[in-house]
Structures are given as structure tokens and as C-alpha cells.
Amino acid sequence: MMNKKQAIIKYTLRLGDNALILAQRLIELVAHGPELEEEMANANFALDYLGQARMFYSYAGELEGNGRKEDDFAFMRGEREFCNFLLLEQPNGHFGDTIARSVMFEIFYLAQLEAIAACRDERLVEIAARAVKEIRYHLRHDSQWLVRLGDGTDESHAKIQASIDELWRFTGEMFAGDEVDDIIRDEFGGPDLDKIKTGWQSGMTRLLADATLQMPEDKWMDDGGRTGRHSEHFGPLIAEMQYMQRSYPGLDW
Amino acid sequence: MSKEDWPLYEVFIRAKSGLSHRHAGSVHAADDEMALDHARDVYTRRNEGISIWVVRSSDIVASDPEESSAFFEPARDKIYRHPTFYEIPEGAENI
Numbered sequence: 001m002m003n004k005k006q007a008i009i010k011y012t013l014r015l016g017d018n019a020l021i022l023a024q025r026l027i028e029l030v031a032h033g034p035e036l037e038e039e040m041a042n043a044n045f046a047l048d049y050l051g052q053a054r055m056f057y058s059y060a061g062e063l064e065g066n067g068r069k070e071d072d073f074a075f076m077r078g079e080r081e082f083c084n085f086l087l088l089e090q091p092n093g094h095f096g097d098t099i100a101r102s103v104m105f106e107i108f109y110l111a112q113l114e115a116i117a118a119c120r121d122e123r124l125v126e127i128a129a130r131a132v133k134e135i136r137y138h139l140r141h142d143s144q145w146l147v148r149l150g151d152g153t154d155e156s157h158a159k160i161q162a163s164i165d166e167l168w169r170f171t172g173e174m175f176a177g178d179e180v181d182d183i184i185r186d187e188f189g190g191p192d193l194d195k196i197k198t199g200w201q202s203g204m205t206r207l208l209a210d211a212t213l214q215m216p217e218d219k220w221m222d223d224g225g226r227t228g229r230h231s232e233h234f235g236p237l238i239a240e241m242q243y244m245q246r247s248y249p250g251l252d253w
Numbered sequence: 254m255s256k257e258d259w260p261l262y263e264v265f266i267r268a269k270s271g272l273s274h275r276h277a278g279s280v281h282a283a284d285d286e287m288a289l290d291h292a293r294d295v296y297t298r299r300n301e302g303i304s305i306w307v308v309r310s311s312d313i314v315a316s317d318p319e320e321s322s323a324f325f326e327p328a329r330d331k332i333y334r335h336p337t338f339y340e341i342p343e344g345a346e347n348i
Contacts (some may be wrong), residue, residue: 035259037280037291044294141290148283 007183010062010083011190013073013225014180016056017130019083020074023049024241025092033094041141046103048134055127075245079235080228087170089225089234093163096156099145100163105201108174108196109158115191119184141197144205150211157212165209165216172221175200261310263287264295266302274306282307 002010026046052140057070087105092098113135116128149160174196177185184190208215224230244251259281265274277296281287282288288307301322316324 028265035281037282037295041290041294042300044298057276141294142280144286 002179002183006186006207007180010180011058011059011184012063013059014083016053016060016073017082018088019056020053021084022088023053024237029092047131052131059123064113071245073195075242079230080236083226083228085173086222086231087167089169089231089237090167091233096160097163099142100140100167102142103146104167104171106135106142107200110135110139111196111199119188121188141165146207147211150213161213163174164213168216169220169222173223173225176223177191178226191219201216259283260306263310263313264292265306266296267304268302279310
């Protein structure tokens with residue numbers, strides 16, 4: 001049985017992992033944007049996520065009290081110790097794949113952050129209240145793109161529909177709570193995943209309808225991210241991300 | 254889609270309450286909402302503003318440089334239009 005402290009450390013690390021891994025994926029796109037303005041938007045978003053990851057990791061380190069700092073969590077842990085959603089480590093693919101991945105996550109993440117901002121842990125409340133504003137804008141931007149692509153040309157419509165269909169199997173994991181989520185909900189007044197799931201489904205239904213896209217049926221759902229069982233794309237991602245710290249331990253700017 | 258397909262928008266930013274919007278630059282965008290997002294992402298990253306206007310560059314009606322002599326030169330020698338011929342009453346610090 002996990003105690004409250006173990007649960008909140010684990011929960012905070014998961015939040016950090018989600019933010020860091022999506023940040024890393026978006027950073028891969030820096031200097032590859034389709035347009036100068038989109039390039040800037042993407043880089044801004046990547047930095048927003050990176051900033052959130054830093055805050056979550058710093059807090060997790062303080063809670064843990066063993067002297068681990070943000071860099072230790074980001075750069076010195078192995079693949080099995082990361083607990084991000086599989087959705088976020090999926091490759092960027094084409095622009096539509098990137099947008100679909102972001103929208104699916106951000107509808108969830110915004111609701112999660114809003115619930116955390118009303119929980120009983122002061123520090124998480126502070127971090128979430130700040131992150132909510134950033135994610136609200138990301139979602140505005142990315143949803144507009146989903147609609148633009150879905151309701152655009154035949155080619156863009158077909159491509160973004162394929163992106164949604166392909167990534168759908170990773171969305172179940174976001175709502176499959178475990179002991180950690182239960183403790184955060186019951187002991188800290190944190191997010192209720194059943195409620196978030198209902199909200200996510202209705203938000204997704206509305207958005208896909210606006211974009212003239214079909215909502216896929218829930219079939220088999222992939223999972224494993226939260227317990228450190230990642231997809232084949234994860235190893236190369238952290239190899240690149242951790243290269244400098246692994247080669248030159250303790251390197252600082 | 255090539256860049257030429259996206260029209261140009263002019264971006265105006267208001268830095269803080271009480272000031273007026275000032276021209277900040279321009280962005281390419283496929284539609285009005287995208288222009289607003291692009292303006293936000295390109296021109297307000299360093300806390301430059303609290304309000305943004307965007308307008309299609311082609312919708313701006315501009316004076317013709319060819320006509321500048323007729324437009325602007327007649328005002329040059331009308332010094333009586335400047336409020337510089339009044340005596341400031343004693344005790345009034347700002348007028």
C-alpha cells in the first residue's frame with residue numbers, strides 16, 4: 001500500500017514526464033516549421049512544456065528529499081523510470097500528426113490542470129494555475145489547426161483523419177487511473193479521471209464535428225507508459241535528450 | 254501550400270492600458286484567427302502587449318507617396334495652427 005507522500009511524488013513525476021517528453025518531441029521540430037510563424041508558435045509551446053517539467057521535477061525533488069534535482073530526473077533516469085503517456089512519445093510524423101497528438105493530450109491536460117489547481121496541495125496548485133494559462137492557448141491554437149485541416153482540402157481531411165485514427169489507441173491510457181490517481185483524488189481533492197474522461201469525450205466530439213471528422217470507436221487501447229513500459233520510439237528519444245549529461249555528467253551551462 | 258498563398262496581415266500592439274496600439278510588424282496567415290495567433294506568437298513573446306489588432310494589409314487604405322506634396326506640404330507653413338501664441342497664465346503648470 002502506497003502512502004500519501006509516495007503517491008504525490010509519483011504523481012508529480014508523471015506530470016513532469018508528460019511535459020518533458022512532449023517538450024522534447026516539439027523541440028525536435030525547431031528549425032523545421034512549415035512557416036516562420038508556426039515555427040515560433042511551436043518553439044514557444046515546447047518551452048512552455050519544458051518550463052512546466054522543470055517546476056514539477058523541482059517539486060518532486062523537494063518532496064523526495066534525497067537531493068535529486070530537475071536535471072537528475074530528466075537526464076539521469078533510465079527508460080523504465082519514465083512514466084509519461086505513450087501518446088506523447090509517438091513520433092512527430094507530419095504536421096497533422098503533431099497537431100492531432102497535441103489536441104488529444106491538451107484537452108485532457110487542461111482538465112487535469114484545472115482540477116489540480118483546485119486541489120489541496122499548495123505547490124501543485126501554484127504550478128497548475130500557471131500552466132493552465134499556457135495550455136489554454138496551446139489548445140486554442142492546435143484546435144484551430146485541427147478544424148482547418150479537417151475542414152480544408154480533401155487531402156488535408158484524409159490525412160488528419162488518418163492521424164486521429166492512428167493515435168486513438170493511445171488515448172485510453174490517459175483515463176486508466178491506478179492507485180496513485182486514487183490517492184490524489186481522495187486524499188488531496190485532485191482530478192477525478194471519470195469526470196475528465198466524460199469531459200474529454202464531449203470536447204473531442206464537438207471539435208471533431210467542427211472539423212468534419214469522424215470520431216473513432218474505442219477499440220483496443222495501448223498502455224504501459226505509466227509503469228515505464230514504453231513504445232519502441234522512446235529509447236532513441238531519450239538517447240538524444242540525455243546525450244550531453246550522459247557523456248559529460250554534471251555538465252552545466 | 255506556398256507562402257504566396259497566405260495573405261499578409263499588419264499587426265498592431267498595445268503595450269499597456271492608456272497607450273494606443275502601435276504598428277509592430279506583419280505576419281502571413283491563412284485566416285483572421287490564424288493571423289491573431291501568429292501575431293501573438295511572434296510579437297508578444299517578451300511581454301510586449303496586452304492587446305493585439307490584426308488587419309489584412311490589403312484592407313489598409315494608404316496615402317499615395319506621389320501625392321505627398323498636395324497632402325502634406327500645405328501644412329508646413331501654417332505655424333498659426335500650433336498653440337504657441339498663447340501666454341501661459343501664471344500658476345498653470347501644464348496646458
